[in-house]
Amino acid sequence: MPLLNDIASHWLDGTVRMFEAVSRGYGSPATDPEPVTRYREVYRAGKVALRRYTPEVRMHRTPVVIVYALIKRPYILDLQPDKSVVRALLNQGFEVYLIDWLPPTKADTELGFEEYVGVELANAVHAVQQSEDVDQVHLIGYCFGALLALLYTATHPEAVRNLVTLTIPFDMGVREIGIYHLVDSMSELAVDLVTKVYGNCPAWMVNANFLSMAPVHHGLDKYVGLYRNAQRDGYAEMFELFERWMMSDVPIAGRLFRQLVIDLFKRNALARGEFRLGGQKVDLRRVSCPLLNVVAEHDDVVHPRSSLGLLEHVGSTDKANVTFPVGHLGAVVSGGAMRKLWPQIGAWLAARDFFEN
Amino acid sequence: MMSGQRNHVARELGKFLEAFWVELPQAAAREIFGGAQDEISRAGWKAYDAWVGLSNEATNQLYANPLVGALTGAATEGLLRLQHLGNAATTAFFANLWPAVGLPTAAEFAALRSEIAELRDQLEPSATLVERAPAASYSAVREEGLKLVRNAHARRREAGNQDAAA
Numbered sequence: 001m002p003l004l005n006d007i008a009s010h011w012l013d014g015t016v017r018m019f020e021a022v023s024r025g026y027g028s029p030a031t032d033p034e035p036v037t038r039y040r041e042v043y044r045a046g047k048v049a050l051r052r053y054t055p056e057v058r059m060h061r062t063p064v065v066i067v068y069a070l071i072k073r074p075y076i077l078d079l080q081p082d083k084s085v086v087r088a089l090l091n092q093g094f095e096v097y098l099i100d101w102l103p104p105t106k107a108d109t110e111l112g113f114e115e116y117v118g119v120e121l122a123n124a125v126h127a128v129q130q131s132e133d134v135d136q137v138h139l140i141g142y143c144f145g146a147l148l149a150l151l152y153t154a155t156h157p158e159a160v161r162n163l164v165t166l167t168i169p170f171d172m173g174v175r176e177i178g179i180y181h182l183v184d185s186m187s188e189l190a191v192d193l194v195t196k197v198y199g200n201c202p203a204w205m206v207n208a209n210f211l212s213m214a215p216v217h218h219g220l221d222k223y224v225g226l227y228r229n230a231q232r233d234g235y236a237e238m239f240e241l242f243e244r245w246m247m248s249d250v251p252i253a254g255r256l257f258r259q260l261v262i263d264l265f266k267r268n269a270l271a272r273g274e275f276r277l278g279g280q281k282v283d284l285r286r287v288s289c290p291l292l293n294v295v296a297e298h299d300d301v302v303h304p305r306s307s308l309g310l311l312e313h314v315g316s317t318d319k320a321n322v323t324f325p326v327g328h329l330g331a332v333v334s335g336g337a338m339r340k341l342w343p344q345i346g347a348w349l350a351a352r353d354f355f356e357n
Numbered sequence: 358m359m360s361g362q363r364n365h366v367a368r369e370l371g372k373f374l375e376a377f378w379v380e381l382p383q384a385a386a387r388e389i390f391g392g393a394q395d396e397i398s399r400a401g402w403k404a405y406d407a408w409v410g411l412s413n414e415a416t417n418q419l420y421a422n423p424l425v426g427a428l429t430g431a432a433t434e435g436l437l438r439l440q441h442l443g444n445a446a447t448t449a450f451f452a453n454l455w456p457a458v459g460l461p462t463a464a465e466f467a468a469l470r471s472e473i474a475e476l477r478d479q480l481e482p483s484a485t486l487v488e489r490a491p492a493a494s495y496s497a498v499r500e501e502g503l504k505l506v507r508n509a510h511a512r513r514r515e516a517g518n519q520d521a522a523a
Contacts, residue, residue, distance in 0.1 A: 030477045102478070105471055178417030185426035186433055193437035197444060216412040224405070 003227065010223035017243055026203035027073045027248030028103055033241065036078045037086050039098070043127040047108065048120045049100040050127055053086050059093025060353045062161050065128055065137045066098045067121065067152075069144035070256070071206060073248040074100050076332060077142070079241055080234075083333045088342035092350070094138075097128050099145075103250035106199045112255035114278045117151045125152070125159055136161035138349050142332060143167050143302065147270075150310075153287045155277060162352045163287065163316075164345055166294045167328055169302045170310045171271040172264055176303040179213045183265060191261045195254035203249040210246070213300065242333070271309065285315035290352050292345065293321045294331065301328040318352075369414045373407035376400070 024031060029049070043050035066085070068074040077098065078086040089096050099121070104111060128137055139160050141149030146168035153160045175181060194201055211218045222239075229235040252260070269275040275282045291314055295307045304323065311319050324341050326334050331341065384392075384400035419425055448464070455462050461469075 025474070028474065028478055030474075105475060175421075178420030181421045181426050182429050185430035187430055190430065190434040190437055193434065193441055197437055197440050214413060215416060216409055221409050228402070 006227045006230070007220075007223050010226050011220070014223060014243065017247060021207075021247035022204065026207060027250050029073070029100070031248065032073055032075050033244065035075070036081055036084055037090070042097075042131055043124060045123060046120050047102045047104065047111065047116070048124045049102055050124050051098045051100055052131070053090055053096040053098065055090040055093050055095065057093055058095055060095075060350055062134060062136060062138050062349075062353050063095040063097055063128055063132050064089055064349065065125060065139050066096065067139060067141040067145035067149040068099055068101065069142055070101050070116070070148075070252060071144055071249065072245060073250070074098060075248075076245050076329070079245070079333055080238065083238070083335070083338060085332050085342060088338055089346060092343065092346035094346065094349070095132065097124075097137075099124050101250075103203075104200050104253040109195065109199045109254035111253040112259050113148075113151065116253075116256060117148055117155065117277060121148055121152050122156060125156070129159070135159070138162045138164070138353075140164040140345070141166065141168065143328070144169065147264075150284070150287065151277065151282060153289065154282050154284050155286070157286050157288055160289050161354075162290045162292070162349055164292045164294065164349070165307070165310065166331055167296050167299055167302045168293065168307050168310060169264075170313075171268065171306050173268040173271060174303050174306045176305060177213070177300065179209065180265075182212070183209070183261065186261065188262055188266070191258055195258060198251075198254075200251040200254045201257040203251050206252060207247065207249040210249070210301075271313065273313070284313045287314040288316055290318035291316045291320075292348050293319070294341070294345070295321060295323045296328055296331045297323050297325045298330070299328045366411070366414045366418050369407070369411040373404070373411045376404040376407040380404070 021027075037053055039051040039053045041049055042052045066077060068077065078084045081087065086096055086098065101116075101120075125137055125139075129135065136159055139149045139153060139162070141147065141164070143166070146165035147170070149163060150165060150168065150170075153163050175184070194205070198205075222243075226236065226239050229239075263269045263275060267274070270282065270284075273281070273284070291311070293307060293310050295304045296302075297304060299307075308321055308323075311321060322341075322344070324331060324337065326337055326341075331337050381397070381400045381404050384396040388394070388396045451462055
């Protein structure tokens with residue numbers, strides 16, 4: 001019976017964790033764990049806090065700016081010393097900047113893609129350009145952050161040296177993931193009502209959406225997994241951190257939520273070339289810098305087919321898809337990604353930098 | 358699309374039936390007749406994994422069902438409409454009545470809570486910065502504070518002496 005006892009105990013711990021997250025309103029900078037890698041906050045304005053990580057030996061002139069998603073807190077990119085995208089890049093001699101999106105409050109209901117891309121991200125990149133005395137940066141966007149990075153590159157092509165999109169939700173017409181059908185069944189009126197009732201899309205709604213993607217996994221299988229792997233070195237610590245991150249959802253600004261669900265998801269406006277920023281059609285042909293599009297082969301959040309089509313729409317001549325055999329999160333936390341994928345991304349960036357020291 | 362989903366479910370169902378009804382009993386029989394010690398355990402976990410795979414695919418197919426989609430969409434919209442109506446009615450009613458009693462409204466509480474949360478968020482990052490104020494400055498301030506207190510005592514004593522003399 002230790003099997004049932006242990007699994008029941010893990011399940012109870014998980015349930016307590018969930019209630020605690022609900023009571024504190026899910027994620028916020030105040031609930032982040034201690035950072036694994038030392039950083040300095042070099043810029044904070046609007047909805048952006050910009051973190052700067054400095055390598056022991058800098059080998060590349062152009063700094064890397066990581067555009068994190070607007071969903072959950074960014075510490076997944078620096079979770080443990082040996083599972084850290086930030087460290088993987090630092091170890092290759094890059095100066096790394098990480099965009100930490102500050103959660104929107106009720107006053108931010110009217111923020112949309114125009115503000116997040118044209119003001120917040122543009123200001124953050126400008127801060128990096130000034131701080132580093134460079135004209136261009138390498139942009140790496142993860143998930144929703146990749147979408148923001150792509151839109152930024154299309155509207156500010158002169159500022160981006162190289163673009164790496166990681167698990168980008170680009171072609172939203174792909175309906176291979178079950179929960180997408182439910183989101184699709186949500187009427188435009190319902191989307192408007194969410195913002196009328198709550199102002200922003202609340203964190204609990206975002207969290208519920210993620211949990212619904214794999215209810216058996218979140219309700220039972222992950223605890224069984226913890227029981228089965230309890231003897232593996234570091235597994236329990238990793239599980240704890242990971243679960244904490246899973247409950248670190250933040251609200252999505254009201255107008256951004258409407259644009260995301262109605263324009264990008266239901267109308268698939270970006271892949272159809274109809275997405276507008278501030279009244280102007282976004283022309284992806286203006287993305288002319290080298291582009292590396294990284295696709296997670298077993299992604300169950302953004303289907304690989306959603307990402308793979310991107311290359312056909314951009315103007316870059318130096319472009320490639322890289323498919324890596326991991327899931328959505330495995331691309332940023334798995335040992336395999338740390339050993340193979342991130343060195344490959346670093347080498348790709350280095351080969352396209354201005355000069356090597 | 359739907360037929361693709363059904364194929365996935367059929368594949369996972371096949372895996373589960375094979376693991377549960379064929380491999381598990383075979384492993385049990387082998388262990389009884391002197392096979393490897395952990396054969397049942399391994400076959401059991403394999404059957405469990407097949408069940409999880411089947412459940413995930415079945416959930417995906419359920420989500421992809423147009424009827425489930427229509428029901429979920431209608432239910433979400435209905436609940437949000439009710440909540441919108443409730444919020445509007447509550448605001449209209451309590452906006453005038455509640456303050457008359459002199460008690461804060463729920464909206465004021467919510468605003469206060471979000472203000473506190475924002476303040477906490479603004480303060481917290483400074484604590485995570487690696488460049489913290491050195492400890493020496495704290496002792497300097499403390500020392501300065503002690504001096505001020507001592508001076509205050511001295512001034513009070515002086516004032517008392519003057520009063521006594523007068």
